[in-house]
Amino acid sequence: QVQLQExxxxxxxxSETLSLTCxxxxxxxxxxxxSWIRRPPGKGLEWIGDxxxxxxxxxxxxxKSRVIISIDTSQNQxxxxxxxxxxxxxxxxxxxxxAYNYGSWYFDYWGRGALVSVSS
Amino acid sequence: xxxxxxxxxxxxxxxxxxRITCQGDTLRSYDASWYQQKPGQAPRRVVYGNNNRPLxxxxxxxxxxxxxxxxxxxxxxxxxxxxxxxCNSRSSGENYYVVFGGGTKLTVL
Numbered sequence: 001q002v003q004l005q006e007x008x009x010x011x012x013x014x015s016e017t018l019s020l021t022c023x024x025x026x027x028x029x030x031x032x033x034x035s036w037i038r039r040p041p042g043k044g045l046e047w048i049g050d051x052x053x054x055x056x057x058x059x060x061x062x063x064k065s066r067v068i069i070s071i072d073t074s075q076n077q078x079x080x081x082x083x084x085x086x087x088x089x090x091x092x093x094x095x096x097x098x099a100y101n102y103g104s105w106y107f108d109y110w111g112r113g114a115l116v117s118v119s120s
Numbered sequence: 121x122x123x124x125x126x127x128x129x130x131x132x133x134x135x136x137x138x139r140i141t142c143q144g145d146t147l148r149s150y151d152a153s154w155y156q157q158k159p160g161q162a163p164r165r166v167v168y169g170n171n172n173r174p175l176x177x178x179x180x181x182x183x184x185x186x187x188x189x190x191x192x193x194x195x196x197x198x199x200x201x202x203x204x205x206x207c208n209s210r211s212s213g214e215n216y217y218v219v220f221g222g223g224t225k226l227t228v229l
Contacts, residue, residue, distance in 0.1 A: 035218070044223040045155075045163065045206050058216055094162055098218070102169025105210040105218070106153035110162040 002027040004095050008114030012089075018082040018116055022095030029053055029076045033098035035107065036069060036080045038091040046091075050098055051078055090118045124152075124207050124221035131227040132197045140224045142190045142207030149212040152190035154183060157223075158203040166205075167192055194226075202228045 007021045022034070035050035049059035051069045059067050063082070071078040082089060093114050096107040124144035132138035142152055151170050155163035165174050167183035180201075182193045190209075194201055207221040 037220075044204075045157075045208075045220040047218040047220060050218070058218075061217060102151070102172050104151040104153050104169040104172075106165055106168040106208065107155070107163070108165055108174070110164075113162050 002109045004111035006095050006111045006114035012085055012118050018085050020080045020093055022078050024076045030073050034078045035096045035098045037094045040091040085118045087118050124219050126221035126224045129225045131229055133229050135196050137195045140192045140205050142221045146209040146211050147188045147190050150209050151185050152207045152209050154192045155206045156203050197228050199228050
């Protein structure tokens with residue numbers, strides 16, 4: 001059974017950099033796409049971006065200028081860095097596996113989520 | 121358009137059937153996947169592809185797509201089906217983006 005676990009910085013100051021790591025267990029990271037998704041309080045899910053085991057990335061157009069996703073296949077981990085955060089970046093951040101089958105792309109395994117608060 | 125549009129809220133009487141819809145151009149390339157999210161929990165996939173369910177998901181959940189509109193149908197809704205439902209799809213091409221619908225809050229009366 002594949003499991004994902006986010007690390008969480010908890011509190012980040014405005015204008016600083018948010019850093020999260022997702023550790024994958026129960027399966028290899030050297031396949032599939034690996035994504036970051038967030039849900040701000042009172043709002044819906046928002047896709048941030050993803051990475052393939054080769055290091056190839058795709059980002060949300062609205063966040064692309066502030067986000068970097070990287071992968072460490074030796075540690076079965078992938079990471080998110082978001083620069084110049086504001087209070088609007090306060091959210092629960094999820095890591096998830098992105099897969100394709102039956103004509104559809106879908107997130108089949110999710111972490112439990114990590115609450116990140118941006119506040120001074 | 122890079123958006124998926126869902127009705128913000130839907131209600132259904134206990135035991136009745138409800139349909140949640142999702143509309144967007146990306147659905148012309150790939151079928152939608154659907155997720156249920158309850159407070160304090162991660163989203164859970166309930167339908168993907170053209171009416172496929174993961175193991176452990178009740179057959180009360182079914183999906184369909186027509187043109188740029190995807191639908192999630194819950195037959196015989198139960199109290200435990202209350203929650204937020206999101207559709208999801210991906211644009212075509214190598215430099216793609218992934219999009220979620222705005223979510224539909226389902227209330228079982």
